Amino acid sequence: xxxxxxxxxxxxxxxxxxxxxxxxxxxxxxxxxxxxxxxxxxxxxxxxxxxxxxxxxxxxxxxxxxxxxxxxxxxxxxxxxxxxxxxxxxxxxxxxxxxxxxxxxxxxxxxxxxxxxxxxxxxxxxxxxxxxxxxxxxxxxxxxxxxxxxxxxxxxxxxxxxxxxxxxxxxxxxxxxxxxxxxxxxxxxxxxxxxxxxxxxxxxxxxxxxxxxxxxxxxxxxxxxxxxxxxxxxxxxxxxxxxxxxxxxxxxxxxxxxxxxxxxxxxxxxxxxxxxxxxxxxxxxxxxxxxxxxxxxxxxxxxxxxxxxxxxxxxxxxxxxxxxxxxxxxxxxxxxxxxxxxxxxxxxxxxxxxxxxxxxxxxxxxxxxxxxxxxxxxxxxxxxxxxxxxxxxxxxxxxxxxxxxxxxxxxxxxxxxxxxxxxxxxxxxxxxxxxxxxxxxxx
Numbered sequence: 246x247x248x249x250x251x252x253x254x255x256x257x258x259x260x261x262x263x264x265x266x267x268x269x270x271x272x273x274x275x276x277x278x279x280x281x282x283x284x285x286x287x288x289x290x291x292x293x294x295x296x297x298x299x300x301x302x303x304x305x306x307x308x309x310x311x312x313x314x315x316x317x318x319x320x321x322x323x324x325x326x327x328x329x330x331x332x333x334x335x336x337x338x339x340x341x342x343x344x345x346x347x348x349x350x351x352x353x354x355x356x357x358x359x360x361x362x363x364x365x366x367x368x369x370x371x372x373x374x375x376x377x378x379x380x381x382x383x384x385x386x387x388x389x390x391x392x393x394x395x396x397x398x399x400x401x402x403x404x405x406x407x408x409x410x411x412x413x414x415x416x417x418x419x420x421x422x423x424x425x426x427x428x429x430x431x432x433x434x435x436x437x438x439x440x441x442x443x444x445x446x447x448x449x450x451x452x453x454x455x456x457x458x459x460x461x462x463x464x465x466x467x468x469x470x471x472x473x474x475x476x477x478x479x480x481x482x483x484x485x486x487x488x489x490x491x492x493x494x495x496x497x498x499x500x501x502x503x504x505x506x507x508x509x510x511x512x513x514x515x516x517x518x519x520x521x522x523x524x525x526x527x528x529x530x531x532x533x534x535x536x537x538x539x540x541x542x543x544x545x546x547x548x549x550x551x552x553x554x555x556x557x558x559x560x561x562x563x564x565x566x567x568x569x570x571x572x573x574x575x576x577x578x579x580x581x582x583x584x585x586x587x588x589x590x591x592x593x594x595x596x597x598x599x600x601x602x603x604x605x606x607x608x609x610x611x612x613x614x615x616x617x618x619x620x621x622x623x624x625x626x627x628x629x630x631x632x633x634x635x636x637x638x639x640x641x642x643x644x645x646x647x648x649x650x651x652x653x654x655x656x657x658x659x660x661x662x663x664x665x666x667x668x669x670x671x672x673x674x675x676x677x678x679x680x681x682x683x684x685x686x687x688x
Contacts (some may be wrong), residue, residue: 268388277408288402304328304355315363382441387654397652401438406516413586416593429456429678430560433565445634446660462592463677467523489535499528501670526589532667535676547679549617559601580609611675612645619664649673
């Protein structure tokens, strides 16, 4: 248990208030960008209507902060079941008697007003749930995770573009996607000290990782285009048995949102169709596509432990950093995060974000598929509820690491773990390659 001075507590409250306001501004922008028809319709059976996501954000905030932390009377107890993600699959949610856009906006405002009163009056100590303002941080992350989901829904909608953002920074100079050898040895994986780390990131533990080689940058559109044009989607030899079965069932021929135009490929990004930017990381590929490309390239996907060691371990100090570049929070010079740009940045754009080994763009741009299944760390304890992580453990889900241009810094760090089905392509997912070292590289 941590005891805070009055000044430290007020600083923490100010930080929470800023994060809550920032996440709500993003939710509001994503929902205000479209009309009521677009808010209530389902743009894909893979996704909820945008209005469901927004009301669900408010409902989770009410459950945890108003009722649990604050001990206040419910605002809308009658809607709890309707906005319980485990009770209603996404495909079924449009048929529910959802709150209208007007009702939703009114509801989330009322909940937030009560939350700010709870924040001002709640001692941030004495219960595990409120230590270091954990419950508030959990809700900030929950809202930002749904903001990324809503951004993916925007990518799936049809019609003229409604979201706009400046281009990411350009690389400051020539870029070479070289390989980097990470020596064998132990490192500290996960965390026991990050205040808002979620249960599946905990606890910190030692993991021995054999030597491996990893690419400095993620796989680019240019690299992936070679796989497409060489017939990689038609050659079963590169695909796992499960991957080939899904490739045939789904008739995969290219990354999602690539558009064939005669002999060239374009990409549809939030309603704007344009030529591929060849040195951007490829995005919207599923695990099976990443796995097949890696086989075609004579390499493999990194394990989750390899990915985290390449991202966090500092061989000079022997410790694991919070982020690849160090312990300071992400800035615009470090990574492409938070929907600041509506696309991955070209490789080489963030030299200040490199890890101690020199591996680049491991945070932001695209979630990176790894070869690992989702599992608990040794000593895992579900907190504050089993349904956040524990019910998903097992071989059905593959791990993604690093965050995307749609992930927010509050919900993305060196230890943050994301997972999804290996068939998912609507998410902002890409990958980088790894391989076992040759004997001559270990001398």
